[in-house]
Amino acid sequence: MTLGHPREPFWYALHQDQRATLMRMGTRRHYRPDDVLVRESDTSDYAFVLLDGCVKVSSIGHHGYEAILGLRDAGELVGELAGSDGGLRSATLTAMTEVEALRLPAASFGPFVRANSGVAAILRRTLSARLREADRSRAAAGAESAQQRLAALLLHLGQRYGSTQPEGEVVIELALSQHDLAGLALTSHRSLGRILADWRQDNVVITGRRRVVLVRLAELTRLADGGI
Secondary structure (H helix, E strand, C coil), X not given: CCCCCCXXXXXXXXXXXXXXXXXXXCEEEEEXXXXXXXXXXXXXXXXXXXXXXXXXXXXXXXXXXXXXXEEECCCCEECHHHHHHCCCCCCEEEECCCEEEEEEEHHHHHHHHHHCHHHHHHHHHHHHHHHHHHHHHHHHHHHCCHHHHHHHHHHHHHHHHEEECCCCCEEECCCCCHHHHHHHCCCCHHHHHHHHHHHHHCCCEEEECCEEEECCHHHHHXXXXXXX
């Protein structure tokens, strides 16, 4: 299970002078949790670099189902397709935390990328990483159980967004709903509810409203590895 965090996000892969140019070109924006940066099918044509915080990427599928495509963190480029080619937005970006973002207009960002081969190469690597992420997610959906995917997801979220308590428990510091967790784990809300109910009974996790605490990390690791 992967949520798509490149080893070297777009912003940090740039040289200092390239970052300075983009800072002059763009506009800093602040978003509060649940604020929408852009909506799917919008005609806006700017990209964002996330300077701080986390956003959720989602898309509405058939019958109104909201697919959660991933989470993006500081340093990552989002909205890059519409920001490069001016097409319609393919996804909605929603702030999960307080977010500081640099908004880059397509009229400036596109020519900047085309004029800088190094930046263009970094952008291509970013897009390739997103494609690999989608491929791995599809492969996991076909080869792993919902329990495996959810256990791996929670371990990933705990490692990336968790705070370890004195007793060894890990609190995930993202306000994710069960709908978000189901989408990220590529399972149904009903299946997620059954798995979490079993894990709460076995004291593997504690859940509340938009709150998850990982209690037995070794057991989650075993489940993520396919343990029964």
